[in-house]
Amino acid sequence: MIARTSSVVVLGGGPGGYEAALVAARMGATVTVVERDGLGGACVLTDCVPSKTLISTAAFMSNLSSGATLGVDLGAGTATADLTCVNRRILRLAGAQSDDIRARLDGDGVRILRGTGTLLGPGRVRADLEAGGSEELDADVVLVATGARPRVLPTAVPDGERILTWKQIYGLTEIPERLVVVGSGVTGAELAHAYVGLGAEVVLVSSRDRVLPGEDADAATVIEEVFRRDGMQVLNRSRMASVERVGDAVRVHLVDGRTVDGSHALLAVGSVPQTSAIGLQESGVQLSESGHIEVDGVSRTSVRGVYAAGDCTGVLPLASVAAMQGRIAVWHSLGDAVSPLALNVVSANIFTSPEIATVGISQHDIDEARVDARAVMLPLSTNPRAKMDSFEDGFVKVFSRQGAGTVLGGVVVAPRASELIFPVALAVQNHLTVDQLASTFTVYPSMSGSIAEAARRLH
Known part of the structure; x- marks a missing residue:
């Protein structure tokens, strides 16, 4: 056990942050978490937990439609999704998960500050509090786990109503009549298939030869065949140039001059790290050209006593990896035995169907x-x-x-x-x-x- 006087300040309450805080508290440190949006971060509140809950609902509906294959007669009724109820349940579950995380942190004696943290230098953090005012914190160890946000292009600016990011879709009250999903990576593929399962007409705009270009080619081929069989229109080798609002509809302009019209557009064109304006560069923390924090195998940054974990590092955008990075950072910084992060044993999943x-x-x-x-x-x-x-x-x-x-x-x-x-x-x-x-x-x-x-x- 380490001395009780050791202090750890965590910027960000997502998987990388709260898991690190729990480990540090159990090792005897005094721990403070500074979180702006809510415990669990984007993973719990607007990304992983909500999207997988939406996908579970869509999968349930898809299973109902296959009843005839199993010899089950469901009668003349047609199952429909009430999107208001679906999204209300999604947000309730996300909130409950966030509350569970808070309870775990409270139970282990972790102090939680609602606000934005700024690194003032090695061992010094300022927390600008949501309720007003600020507080400066001394720390033997600082862990930056500020996550990432949806990438927004100047030619496709979300309006929160018809042009949406993956954080904004849970405000929809009706199934989109015709949803144009821009981006066929993991997020785009998952949400496109979910809305097909919920009954929407979906067009998937993919700039590559096939969907899920970063995945096993045999697997991606199977998924694309399923997409098309389920009624999704997949536009391969079709790069988006811009998206515009046209009254109560949207129009997606492609680089080759074609246009795709829809009732809504969902932008899934990647994410950007939340590393600006929080004192990192001023404190000497090395960032990559993409803005990600550069870390080594035990989550150290270029500044002594400052560690980083999660999507802000760009190592691998998975909650499990973020959590492990955070744990490794604490174990290393507080003198426990630790092995470097091993990416070759990380299991990952894409929640299509x-x-x-x-x-x-x-x-x-x-x-x-x-x-x-x-x-x-x-x-x-x-x-x-x-x-x-x-x-x-x-x-x-x-x-x-x-x-x-x-x-x-x-x-x-x-x-x-x-x-x-x-x-x-x-x-x-x-x-x-x-x-x-x-x-x-x-x-x-x-x-x-x-x-x-x-x-x-x-x-």
Whole structure:
């Protein structure tokens, strides 16, 4: 245990911030969190928790529509979503999650200040309080976890009514008649498919050859086929030039001169770190050209005693990574044993339907000869549990090192792939071989049986 006199000040109450605060408090430090928008940050209040709740509602409706395949007659009634009720539930759940985080911090003795924090230099922070006034804080350790905000382009300025960012969609009271989603990365793909499931007509504007250009090519191909089959119009190789409001509608202008009309436009063109005007550069903290805070494997910045975690660092925009960065920062700064952040064992998920989950190396790494590895891909259409659930899309892919047979990574495209990737992640984390993975009992019938079968084929 460290001395009680050690003080930690955290700027930002998202996953990187509040998880770090909990660790620091349990190690005996005096901890203060300065948060402007609410505990949980964008992840809980406007991004991850709300979007996944919306996606869960859309998935439920999609499951209802597949009842006939299972021999279930739902009658002549048609399920519809009351978006006002849906969004009210979403915001209530987000608020409840934020309250739970506050209760955990309060229970561990963490002091919470509602306001904006500014770094005055190593060991010194000013908190400009929402209620008025300011307070200066001394700190042995400062952790910057200020997150990111939606990227806004000068040619596509959100108005909060018809032209929206992913933070603004929860104010909608009716399902958009025709939603134009600009951007086919993770956020764009997830929300586009969610609104299709809720009953909206959706056009997805993608500047690349396929949706989800940064993901496994086989997985992205499956998802795009599902998008089109579900009625989404996908415009590949179509770069947005501008978006304008036209009365009670919107018009998206493409670089090639085409236009796409809709009732609403959702902008999903990335995010920018919230690192300006909080004293970082003035204090000597090194920023990249994109404005992200440069950190090393244990979350240190270029200034002694100042650490950073989460989306403001640009390391990997995942809540799990932010939380781990924050924990590592505290462990390191307060003298506990710590290992550097290992990105090669991070599992990630895209919450389309089906989901895409990945961990470890990629197919691209193998194709480019960066790793000497083998791959086996099994379609889930042959899996007995998938047949029972009338699931025909998706696959399991496992990568193993040539010769040694060590599991190096995998891809799962399936319902609840976020859960199915866990055994593969365990294997990667603990350097298990395909034989060890294959010899582990799986339930019959189960989707996880395909993971063991893929491992057997890599024997």
